[in-house]
Amino acid sequence: MPQVEIRKRLISVEEIFHEGGPRANTPLRRCAGLVVIRNPFAGRYVEEIAPFMEDLKPVGLALAQDMVTALGGDRSIVEGYGKGSIVGSAGELEHGALWHAPGGYAMREVLGNSKAIVPSTKKVGGPGTRLDVPVTHVNASYVRSHFDAVEIGIPDSPRADELLFALVMTTGARIHNRMGGLAASEIKGEDGLR
Incomplete structure (x- = not known):
C-alpha cells in the first residue's frame, strides 16, 4: 500500500x-x-483501497495521544468524541471513509474503556471547507x-489531491445543558447506547 505522506x-x-447563562x-x-x-x-478509481486503513492506524493513534496531552494528559476527563474527514476534489467520498476504523479505534x-461507537461525518470539498x-x-x-458538534477546517486544506482527517474530544456536556434524557451518571455501559 502507499506510504502516508x-x-x-x-x-x-x-x-x-x-453560553449566556451562569459561568x-x-x-x-x-x-x-x-x-x-x-x-x-x-x-483515479482504485478498487482495493481498504488496506490503506492499516497504514492510517499509527496516524490516528498519534493524533489521539497528542489530543489527550493537549487536554492536560488525563484521558479520564474525556467524555465526548467524534471523527470526520474532508476529501479533496480529485478524490471520492469513499476515500474519507478510510478514516472510520483508524480514527475511531x-x-x-x-x-481506554469507551463503549459507544464514534460518530462520524465526511464530505468532498476544496481548501477552506468546514465540517x-x-x-x-x-x-x-x-x-x-x-x-454536540465541533466545527473543523484548515484554510489551505484539503488541496485537490489531499485528505483531511479529524478527531474531536470534549471534556463534558454542553454548557447549560438542560434537555433531560439519560444522564451521564446513569450510564450502564453495557452496549454503548445506554
Whole structure:
C-alpha cells in the first residue's frame, strides 16, 4: 500500500465558560486534532483501497495521544468524541471513509474503556471547507447532554489531491445543558447506547 505522506497537523483546544447563562466552575474544553495527507488514490478509481486503513492506524493513534496531552494528559476527563474527514476534489467520498476504523479505534484505544461507537461525518470539498464533526458521549450514545458538534477546517486544506482527517474530544456536556434524557451518571455501559 502507499506510504502516508503528512503535509500538516493541527491541534486546537477551545474553552467555553458560558453560553449566556451562569459561568461554569470548570469550562468545557473541546479539542480538535486534524491531519492533512496526500490522497494516494486521487484522480483515479482504485478498487482495493481498504488496506490503506492499516497504514492510517499509527496516524490516528498519534493524533489521539497528542489530543489527550493537549487536554492536560488525563484521558479520564474525556467524555465526548467524534471523527470526520474532508476529501479533496480529485478524490471520492469513499476515500474519507478510510478514516472510520483508524480514527475511531485510535480514540477508543487511547481513552481506554469507551463503549459507544464514534460518530462520524465526511464530505468532498476544496481548501477552506468546514465540517461539523458530531460528538456523543464516549460510553453511551443516548446521553443527550453530550450531543454536540465541533466545527473543523484548515484554510489551505484539503488541496485537490489531499485528505483531511479529524478527531474531536470534549471534556463534558454542553454548557447549560438542560434537555433531560439519560444522564451521564446513569450510564450502564453495557452496549454503548445506554
